[in-house]
Amino acid sequence: MLNIVIFGAPGSGKGTQSEKIIAGYGLNHISTGDVLRSEISRQTDLGKVADSYISKGQLVPDQLIIDILESVLDGQKDSKGVIFDGFPRTTPQAIALKEMLEKRGTGISAVIALEVDEAELIERLLERGKISGRSDDNLETIQKRLDVYRNQTSPLIDYYKSKDLYNGILGMGTIEEIFNRIKQVIDKL
Ligand code: AP5
Numbered sequence: 001m002l003n004i005v006i007f008g009a010p011g012s013g014k015g016t017q018s019e020k021i022i023a024g025y026g027l028n029h030i031s032t033g034d035v036l037r038s039e040i041s042r043q044t045d046l047g048k049v050a051d052s053y054i055s056k057g058q059l060v061p062d063q064l065i066i067d068i069l070e071s072v073l074d075g076q077k078d079s080k081g082v083i084f085d086g087f088p089r090t091t092p093q094a095i096a097l098k099e100m101l102e103k104r105g106t107g108i109s110a111v112i113a114l115e116v117d118e119a120e121l122i123e124r125l126l127e128r129g130k131i132s133g134r135s136d137d138n139l140e141t142i143q144k145r146l147d148v149y150r151n152q153t154s155p156l157i158d159y160y161k162s163k164d165l166y167n168g169i170l171g172m173g174t175i176e177e178i179f180n181r182i183k184q185v186i187d188k189l
């Protein structure tokens with residue numbers, strides 16, 4: 001199986017590039033943010049809990065998201081591989097992902113990290129906020145999300161470097177230019 005973690009700060013292009021990877025390589029896509037937003041729009045109990053964190057730019061609790069991921073993975077048993085978008089975001093999540101994949105006889109093939117300047121991240125998210133309807137695409141919450149990324153998620157860079165899985169990619173330029181850089185990594189796997 002080809003299992004790819006697409007990693008990066010809010011607005012770095014994880015969702016955009018995941019779509020290109022799905023089209024190019026026939027992988028399944030798991031975006032924990034999309035799963036949570038779908039629960040919110042259906043006003044489920046889980047959605048109500050998730051909304052109270054997302055709208056403040058905070059991470060939902062690890063165990064909640066790990067349980068969700070486990071059940072999504074169970075629904076995708078025959079896949080060629082999975083793109084993990086927005087997961088893991090903390091060290092406990094990274095350890096849980098490793099264990100979940102090992103239990104299924106597989107592992108992470110590569111972590112592809114989109115590296116983008118903070119000024120550009122803010123500009124992209126403010127621009128998207130004009131039309132997205134996302135409760136977290138406003139300046140105050142964007143800044144909170146970037147803080148959370150720096151404090152809770154960026155330690156995973158060293159974690160994955162130490163496991164020799166980390167591939168940093170320049171995440172600026174056109175969508176096509178960035179996808180070409182990603183293809184160079186995937187085609188070597
Ligand atoms: P999530 O949905 O994962 O959001 P995020 O990480 O904040 O990132 P975004 O989805 O905003 O950005 P992206 O990197 O996908 O970029 P995109 O392609 O959209 O998480 C949301 C929340 O859910 C979290 O804050 C948390 O509360 C919760 N959550 C989710 N997962 C969790 C987990 N594992 N644990 C705990 N909580 C979790 O691009 C952004 C914009 O830029 C778009 O408008 C796009 O069109 C544009 N763009 C893309 N590429 C380019 C380019 N090359 N040039 C110019 N513009 C571009």
Ligand code: MG
Pocket residue numbers: 014015016031033086
């Ligand atoms: Mg996204």
